[in-house]
Amino acid sequence: MNSQAPVITVDGPSGVGKGTLCQWLALRLGWHLLDSGALYRLTALAALRRNLALQDETHVALVAAALDIEFIPDPDNLVRIRLDGTEIGDALRSETTGNAASQVAALPAVRTALLERQRNFRQAPGLIADGRDMGTVVFPDADLKLFLTASAGKRADRRYKQLIEKGVDANLDILAKEIAERDERDAQRAVAPLKPAADAEVLDTTLLGIAGVRAWTRALISQRLKIRVIP
Numbered sequence: 001m002n003s004q005a006p007v008i009t010v011d012g013p014s015g016v017g018k019g020t021l022c023q024w025l026a027l028r029l030g031w032h033l034l035d036s037g038a039l040y041r042l043t044a045l046a047a048l049r050r051n052l053a054l055q056d057e058t059h060v061a062l063v064a065a066a067l068d069i070e071f072i073p074d075p076d077n078l079v080r081i082r083l084d085g086t087e088i089g090d091a092l093r094s095e096t097t098g099n100a101a102s103q104v105a106a107l108p109a110v111r112t113a114l115l116e117r118q119r120n121f122r123q124a125p126g127l128i129a130d131g132r133d134m135g136t137v138v139f140p141d142a143d144l145k146l147f148l149t150a151s152a153g154k155r156a157d158r159r160y161k162q163l164i165e166k167g168v169d170a171n172l173d174i175l176a177k178e179i180a181e182r183d184e185r186d187a188q189r190a191v192a193p194l195k196p197a198a199d200a201e202v203l204d205t206t207l208l209g210i211a212g213v214r215a216w217t218r219a220l221i222s223q224r225l226k227i228r229v230i231p
């Protein structure tokens, strides 16, 4: 039995619906939420603000280690984020930031610099950890490891709809190309590549709606953690 707070890891490629599932789970269970992608995005933003080249591993890692961030709970927005004392809005979630994040995430020293910060999120009563290497590297002893997949076309489609709903201009072909490039970089990098842990439960969500993904997750949590999650 693990003496630390329980962790459920949720890994998978971008646009697969991990964020939506993790926010719902954290609310339902009353557990903490680690959005590890946000840490890579914040590192990229902080590096760009300091005019660093995104390949400059030594300096970008120093920025990652010293990130000055604050997560502020917000009833409307779930969470607001301050970087170096100023609030960042939509820039965090933009495709440009996502692509920059994917570049800094390929640097081993940056991943090492963020490791402890991520592990510190593991606090009672429990943690939902959202990312690419939560089950393989950051929390190898997690209580339950989920891995979501979906075809690149389906993920581009979902992302397109999200952006249009938010009133952001988007082009489906460009999005599909960027998602494919990002997948390739995240899966091929030498350190912590995107792949399911050997003991992860894998679900292909290409043909599954949110309700189906939640039902699958609830069943696994009930089986493995003996916790009943309200639908």
Ligand code: DC
Pocket (backbone or CB within 6 Å): 014, 036, 037, 038, 040, 041, 098, 099, 101, 102, 103, 105, 106, 130, 131, 132, 133, 134, 182, 186
């Ligand atoms: O999940 P996201 O789109 O916010 O992640 C942004 C980038 O950060 C993504 O391209 C891959 C990288 N990332 C990572 O390498 N490891 C994580 N645990 C989370 C994100």
